[in-house]
Amino acid sequence: MSEIENTHLIRRVEAGETTYVLLGTAHVSPASVADVRREIATGDYDAVAVELCQSRYQSLMDPDALEKLDLFQVLRSGRAGMVMATLALGAYQQRLAQQFDIRPGEELKAAVEGARGRHLPVWLVDREIGTTLKRVYRSVPWWQRYSIFTGLIASLLSRQKVTAEDIERLKEGDILESTFNEFAAESRAMYRPLIEERDEYMAARLLEESDEATAGPPRRVLVVVGAGHLNGLEAHLREGIDDPVETRQALEEMPPPSRWPRLIPWAVVAVILTGFAIGFSRSPQLGFQLVGDWVLINGTLCALGVALARAHPLTIAGSFVAAPLTSLNPTVGAGMVAGAIEVMMRRPRVADFRELRDAVAHWSGWWHNRVARTLLVFLFAGIGSGIGTYLAGFRILGRLV
Known part of the structure; x- marks a missing residue:
């Protein structure tokens, strides 16, 4: 027994x-x-x-x-x-082990x-x-x-x-x-x-x-x-x-997603484009001012997020350009574009994959390992662009009121 x-x-x-x-x-x-x-x-x-x-x-x-x-x-x-999320769970296990x-x-x-x-x-x-x-x-x-x-x-x-x-x-x-x-x-x-x-x-x-x-x-x-x-x-x-x-x-099985939350990004795009149209109908100067606000706010916040992830300079610049465009197309995210640029600029080495599990056990390792840093670029770019979309949207509406 x-x-x-x-x-x-x-x-x-x-x-x-x-x-x-x-x-x-x-x-x-x-x-x-x-x-x-x-x-x-x-x-x-x-x-x-x-x-x-x-x-x-x-x-x-x-x-x-x-x-x-x-x-x-x-x-x-x-x-x-x-x-x-999976790496974060693994990091928790690694800290337990250590x-x-x-x-x-x-x-x-x-x-x-x-x-x-x-x-x-x-x-x-x-x-x-x-x-x-x-x-x-x-x-x-x-x-x-x-x-x-x-x-x-x-x-x-x-x-x-x-x-x-x-x-x-x-x-x-x-x-x-x-x-x-x-x-x-x-x-x-x-x-x-x-x-x-x-x-x-x-x-x-x-x-x-x-x-x-x-x-x-x-x-x-x-x-x-x-x-x-x-x-x-x-x-x-x-x-x-x-x-x-x-x-x-x-x-x-995956529970069916709610339909109306998926419409929110498209509704935001419709509001922004409508704002541009109204602005240009009033005067070309106002229209270009609204477009400038959109590009500057959205691009800057996305680039700032990518910079916080310590991305390659070209990734930061590419994020500034991509964010205002991807925010008008909900099918493509700024994070995906920024992450792809980072992969091309700093292609992860075999050692980065091999050391990934140990690297993410401590917060600083996410910035030093190329694989983990690319994932941070993806996350921070999405956060920055998301915040920028709404701030720029309110800025545009404020100019039109």
Whole structure:
């Protein structure tokens, strides 16, 4: 009998022909690593499931995966913000490792390696982190989204010391939950996709894997998850899920975006162009003055943001020129243009990708690593251009009134 048999960290749930042994772990605890190894060493299991998605699995098992990142494609596809959020989460883990000599996720890695050593199937049952972040983003009112993203990045860049309270939260949840804890505690809309949906998703994945096992449903499966998932996961397995595949697919879908917020940028463009037309109809001098205001305010604030990211001088100049134009075309962002110029001017080296994970562990590293700095250029250019658009718009309206 395992030494953790009678603790609250282990649950047994029978579903069909399979017994799922749910082992709750603390993602920052060496004791959890020992618990995982001890359970696998019993030889009582036919498969091991872990609270990982494919991307997190790759990051955990292949530290060099970042070297394969196509930065230009990231910018062009609009994934720069998601990559920044993922790097920020990784920076938090890196600071934990350096400050407490703890490597978050070691118990998951031990579960994977232990299963491989015994030639057992490894099931990745957590939802893709990108999907979870997108569903969190879509779940909150549109006016809160930008503040959540920038707040996440700012807090993770600025916090050089991880407090004892942070560690205690990690003992009951995971890196993702702890990072968003401040927001999720106050928002039911965030709490569901971040925590409850993942419990249901992992239960569906477990049942799906059992149903699709080539040798028939396994007899016993060890499920290694954060302790904070135990209650929800156990409840879903006991209640049962009628169609695990359909449930999984539903939880992977993106909620439809609200239509009218997408019209705001086009409405702003319409107002600005109308202002230009009115200005020129009154006098060419006024019209050119309005255009000058638009170019100067929008371009200057975008260039200022890019300069704060310590971009190449040509990137700063290009941002000044591009911002007034991209702001009149919502399909192209100033951040994408600025980021692309920065990539061309300072093409990241192999060493930049290789050192990226360590570099972003401290706020100064974001400015010294070429990959991280390009992402900052993307972010700051977008912020500067966005502010400039509205300030210039109010300036134009003020001249016309």
